Amino acid sequence: xxxxxxPIESDAATAPFFAAAARDELVLPRCASCxxxxxxxxxxxxxxxxWAAAAGHGILVTWAVVHTxxxxxxxxxLPFRTALVELAEGPxxxxxxxxxxxxxxxxxxxxxxxxPAEGASYPVGTLEGP
Amino acid sequence: MTRxxxxxxxxxxxxxxxxxxxxxxxxxxxxxxxxxxxxVADAGLVLADVDGLLVSSGxxxxxxxxxxxxxxxxxxxLLSEMQSFGATAGxxxxxxxxxxxxxxxxxxxxxxxxxxxxxxxSAGAAYxxxxxxALTGAPALRTVAGGNPTVQYALAARRHMEAYGTTxxxxxxxxxxxxxxxxxxxLAEMREPLTLGxxxxxxxxxxxxxxxxxxxxxxxxxxxxxxxxxxxxDLAQPPVHVLGVGQGHPGHPAARGSGFxxxxxxxxxxxxxxxxxxxxxxxxxxAELYDCYTYTVVVTxxxxxxxxxxxxxxxxxxxxxxxxxxxxxxxxxxxLSGYYMWGMTPLTEAVIQARGRGGxxxxxxxxxxxxxxxxxxxxxxxxxxLSPHPREGRR
Numbered sequence: 001x002x003x004x005x006x007p008i009e010s011d012a013a014t015a016p017f018f019a020a021a022a023r024d025e026l027v028l029p030r031c032a033s034c035x036x037x038x039x040x041x042x043x044x045x046x047x048x049x050x051w052a053a054a055a056g057h058g059i060l061v062t063w064a065v066v067h068t069x070x071x072x073x074x075x076x077x078l079p080f081r082t083a084l085v086e087l088a089e090g091p092x093x094x095x096x097x098x099x100x101x102x103x104x105x106x107x108x109x110x111x112x113x114x115x116p117a118e119g120a121s122y123p124v125g126t127l128e129g130p
Numbered sequence: 131m132t133r134x135x136x137x138x139x140x141x142x143x144x145x146x147x148x149x150x151x152x153x154x155x156x157x158x159x160x161x162x163x164x165x166x167x168x169x170v171a172d173a174g175l176v177l178a179d180v181d182g183l184l185v186s187s188g189x190x191x192x193x194x195x196x197x198x199x200x201x202x203x204x205x206x207x208l209l210s211e212m213q214s215f216g217a218t219a220g221x222x223x224x225x226x227x228x229x230x231x232x233x234x235x236x237x238x239x240x241x242x243x244x245x246x247x248x249x250x251x252s253a254g255a256a257y258x259x260x261x262x263x264a265l266t267g268a269p270a271l272r273t274v275a276g277g278n279p280t281v282q283y284a285l286a287a288r289r290h291m292e293a294y295g296t297t298x299x300x301x302x303x304x305x306x307x308x309x310x311x312x313x314x315x316x317l318a319e320m321r322e323p324l325t326l327g328x329x330x331x332x333x334x335x336x337x338x339x340x341x342x343x344x345x346x347x348x349x350x351x352x353x354x355x356x357x358x359x360x361x362x363x364d365l366a367q368p369p370v371h372v373l374g375v376g377q378g379h380p381g382h383p384a385a386r387g388s389g390f391x392x393x394x395x396x397x398x399x400x401x402x403x404x405x406x407x408x409x410x411x412x413x414x415x416x417a418e419l420y421d422c423y424t425y426t427v428v429v430t431x432x433x434x435x436x437x438x439x440x441x442x443x444x445x446x447x448x449x450x451x452x453x454x455x456x457x458x459x460x461x462x463x464x465x466l467s468g469y470y471m472w473g474m475t476p477l478t479e480a481v482i483q484a485r486g487r488g489g490x491x492x493x494x495x496x497x498x499x500x501x502x503x504x505x506x507x508x509x510x511x512x513x514x515x516l517s518p519h520p521r522e523g524r525r
Binding site: 004006007009010011039040061063079080082083086090092095105114120122123124 | 336
């Protein structure tokens with residue numbers, strides 16, 4: 001896939017997330033004690049958080065069409081859509097929307113993965129028909 | 131819950147603003163020192179009277195506690211740098227009011243300054259140049275998804291539109307109403323008339339936000355001086371009493387059930403401040419609302435209860451907030467058309483209106499002025515309620 005935006009990398013806390021993304025798998029932090037699911041940035045709950053396989057789909061909460069490059073590496077690719085997706089497990093994930101389809105709140109979204117030549121793989125979203 | 135009977139015994143007695151806007155070649159600390167000097171002089175005080183200093187930075191992040199030495203202030207009893215972004219000015223005022231009420235300090239200056247703009251550079255470029263991009267770990271996911279503060283506000287605005295049927299034209303009505311106010315304000319940067327058609331024709335920044343849904347970016351500084359209400363009576367300006375303050379930091383989770391885009395901290399900081407002031411929202415004569423984007427005004431009007439949830443767009447489109455309307459909002463043009471001094475924009479205009487010094491834009495009835503501050507992406511909120519009169523039952 002062609003580069004889209006700046007290259008990013010994992011850190012110690014998110015290494016399993018990005019390693020899973022490289023395998024086209026979505027994992028999320030899940031609490032070993034209460035079973036609660038969290039977005040990737042959350043690191044604390046009542047018990048230990050473990051990375052667990054997520055279903056990889058959700059619904060569209062909201063979206064925006066980006067016309068001014070938020071980072072110089074997006075400049076040649078404008079406009080594009082970004083979205084907040086509510087995953088089936090409950091956490092939200094912000095992803096770039098790829099592929100066709102008119103967005104509306106509640107649209108089903110499938111999570112796929114971008115594998116840029118440089119930097120870590122990361123999730124993107126595809127609108128699915130109703 | 132605000133404690134029953136808690137009240138502030140504090141008034142804003144000095145207001146200082148530097149030249150604001152496309153003013154080049156001065157650092158933010160320089161603007162900050164200038165603003166404090168002006169505010170102290172405006173109050174009829176001297177710098178040696180100041181025993182408390184609260185400072186806050188904008189995008190350049192370089193106004194800090196070293197401002198004390200730049201101003202030559204000795205033996206301060208209160209000194210701190212504060213940061214809750216657009217909510218800071220209102221929050222600082224709350225801390226200053228609490229400090230003088232409790233006796234922690236006598237005369238507290240609160241200042242904000244920023245200097246992001248360079249000659250020949252657009253507002254967006256000036257703002258973006260100051261940002262650092264997260265490229266590592268979980269925060270990098272937002273970067274690579276194309277997020278930035280404006281994009282996150284676009285996401286919030288779109289969620290409001292989807293939930294309540296709010297329209298871009300209604301956002302445009304905010305911009306048009308505020309431009310009408312700005313036309314009456316000699317301090318405002320954008321004073322030429324604006325039509326809804328021009329708003330709609332302005333380019334997209336992040337759809338649903340047009341260029342004219344976005345605030346300005348300005349260089350400059352603003353400060354206020356706060357002291358006890360009894361001391362205020364002897365000073366140079368008519369006192370502006372602090373009747374109530376509140377903060378609200380909703381901490382919306384990024385997960386199912388989140389109120390992101392739908393409700394803000396105004397929903398809690400507003401009632402707290404009103405309770406402290408001993409008034410109801412219906413008693414507010416003028417609202418100075420934080421307006422990083424037009425949408426922010428719409429959602430804030432709702433959260434304060436000036437209208438029902440989801441009715442903010444039509445409330446503004448009916449002309450209620452424009453000159454001549456029943457609820458004057460952002461009477462100096464706000465950050466969309468006036469100047470971008472973060473939370474100092476609504477606060478400075480509120481002081482001007484409460485003093486009755488608004489010139490041709492002065493609202494005749496200005497007994498209660500509500501000020502909102504909003505920071506982060508709707509993460510932080512402050513409310514301040516000001517009046518030319520002391521709280522009922524005090525003196």
